[in-house]
Amino acid sequence: MFVLTVDQRKSRKREDLVEAAMDALNHDALRPLVLPFDRTAGDEMQAVAAEPAVVVSIAMELAVSSHWSVGIGIGSVKRPLPDNTRAGAGEAFERARSAVTSAKNASGNIAVSGASPQAGQAEALLQLLVLVARRRSELSEEAGILSDQGLTQQQIARQLGISQQAVSSRLQSGLWQESRRVLSVAESLLEGADR
Known part of the structure; x- marks a missing residue:
């Protein structure tokens, strides 16, 4: 628990x-x-x-x-x-x-x-x-939140009125994909610690 x-x-x-x-x-x-x-x-x-x-x-x-x-x-x-x-x-x-x-x-x-x-x-x-x-820019945060909601980079680009390349750049600079993977590992470790 x-x-x-x-x-x-x-x-x-x-x-x-x-x-x-x-x-x-x-x-x-x-x-x-x-x-x-x-x-x-x-x-x-x-x-x-x-x-x-x-x-x-x-x-x-x-x-x-x-x-x-x-x-x-x-x-x-x-x-x-x-x-x-x-x-x-x-x-x-x-x-x-x-x-x-x-x-x-x-x-x-x-x-x-x-x-x-x-x-x-x-x-x-x-x-x-x-x-x-905490170090992410506002622009990276905006794109990352939409990505976490399941939107594709093309959908995010349309919603924000920017290019798909700009979305990709914002997600990369904010380390969104890497953070999701590390978050998953942290959850697994907590689960293991609770056994």
Whole structure:
């Protein structure tokens, strides 16, 4: 099982983003959670997930924004599960707490904690992916999002009013294809660490 513990960065200097983030994440039908995000302390929220793809998708979105430190804990959780995440307990919760503390000073503000060496390997890949994503230009980001939605380069070119060659260049400069492959490896490593 996976626990995500997420802490808002520079929360004393910014407005509280926790409620809006929880609302959006808890109502995302494409990323189902075992237990929804719940505020655990002032500027912190926590959720439980079973699927590595869901964990990676949420963690990447939050970490890339630069507004959050994201900790992913892998391990057992105490059963039966409580009605709300805040009341949860077990190894995954403890590891998520440790991970979010590490994430505050980690590359890309993301960290993973689990008993398997695969947790550390997944962490290294996720940190790299966050740093790549943060360095993308707006133009590359625009083309990459459309590509991730399943559009072909020709369709993206028509939608953006640019040449297919320009789309290809934007996707290459943003390392979109490479990032997708690395993301898949990170998900596999998380799955392995959860066994």
